[in-house]
Amino acid sequence: MTASDGGSPAHGGSEATESSHLPLADGDIHVCLDGPRDAPALLLIHGTASSARSWDPMVPLLTGCHRVIRIDLLGHGRSAKPADRGYAIPEQARRVGAALDRLGVEHAVVAGHSSGGVVATALAEERPDLVTALAFVNTGPGLHALIPSESPTADPSRWPPTDEQLRRFASTGFSRAGYRIPVELLDDVREMTYHTFIETMLATRSYLEQRALPDRLAVLGKPLLVIFGADDRRWRSSSAADYRVVPGARVELLPGLGHSPLLEDPPRTAAPLLAFTAPHAVRVR
Numbered sequence: 001m002t003a004s005d006g007g008s009p010a011h012g013g014s015e016a017t018e019s020s021h022l023p024l025a026d027g028d029i030h031v032c033l034d035g036p037r038d039a040p041a042l043l044l045i046h047g048t049a050s051s052a053r054s055w056d057p058m059v060p061l062l063t064g065c066h067r068v069i070r071i072d073l074l075g076h077g078r079s080a081k082p083a084d085r086g087y088a089i090p091e092q093a094r095r096v097g098a099a100l101d102r103l104g105v106e107h108a109v110v111a112g113h114s115s116g117g118v119v120a121t122a123l124a125e126e127r128p129d130l131v132t133a134l135a136f137v138n139t140g141p142g143l144h145a146l147i148p149s150e151s152p153t154a155d156p157s158r159w160p161p162t163d164e165q166l167r168r169f170a171s172t173g174f175s176r177a178g179y180r181i182p183v184e185l186l187d188d189v190r191e192m193t194y195h196t197f198i199e200t201m202l203a204t205r206s207y208l209e210q211r212a213l214p215d216r217l218a219v220l221g222k223p224l225l226v227i228f229g230a231d232d233r234r235w236r237s238s239s240a241a242d243y244r245v246v247p248g249a250r251v252e253l254l255p256g257l258g259h260s261p262l263l264e265d266p267p268r269t270a271a272p273l274l275a276f277t278a279p280h281a282v283r284v285r
Contacts, residue, residue: 018034019033022099026085026091026095027074027080028080029095030078031070031072031103033067033103034070035063035068037067038283039063040066040067040107040283042062042281043111044058044069044116045096045112045117046070046113049189049192050188051077051078051188052077055070057262061270061274062270066281074087074092074196075192076196076200077188081192081196083193087199090122092119093120093122093125093127094126097126100130105130107132109133109134109280110131110134111134112136113260114139114260115200117136117139120136122207124220133280135224135225135273135276135277136224136225137227137228138259138261139235140234141214142208145235145242146236147234154194161189166186172259173234175229175232175233175264176264179264214242217246217249221247223248224250225249225272226240226250227272228240228254231257235259237253254269257269
């Protein structure tokens, strides 16, 4: 079930990423593990139409003091993409919790990028025993903060998208001048099915329509860090202030970066994340 992915060491040591497929009731879930086995767990959840690979540049900066766990949500990356399963946010959160149970993880700080923060919120709602603290990277608090997209609607008869369509879709995810979009991120979209792409997009919208994230988080009592690229082209960065209704929430704006600061500038993104996780991490006994 576990094997090295053959990649380079994640944190400057001799250990490579451990890559696993966990068989769950809805389909296999792909996970990546990096860092010392006895270090506090830090779960990283990717956004819609992405995968665990979106966190690759951050991993070497986090494994010095964490057991870093990355999961491809069902329908994404190297996880299964069934056409007969639901992709609602609570269902995705349930699968994440089941995967952590299979890994023997009892407590974790959970960080989510974009809609990954929505899944993290649902996980904290479903499994408050499991989640010790939450960190968001450019996760919009509600649909009012969404910047309307000019990208054309996906056409099921022309799936997967062309390279030009993929680059147009991905372009709003970045704002740093001269940043070159990794081809792997375009492949993440290309490798999804039309069904999983549409269903996961609709699932995030539905969850946010029901209740905005700050309202959900305010009653959970979990420590919260919100990191936001100030030049985000998908969510209005000013909306990060909405999270201040959550008692004790910390909000960090990163000037010059867009929707994906974890890719555009990993060190600047990792610094506030590591400062936040230090007092909330629970070491494996």
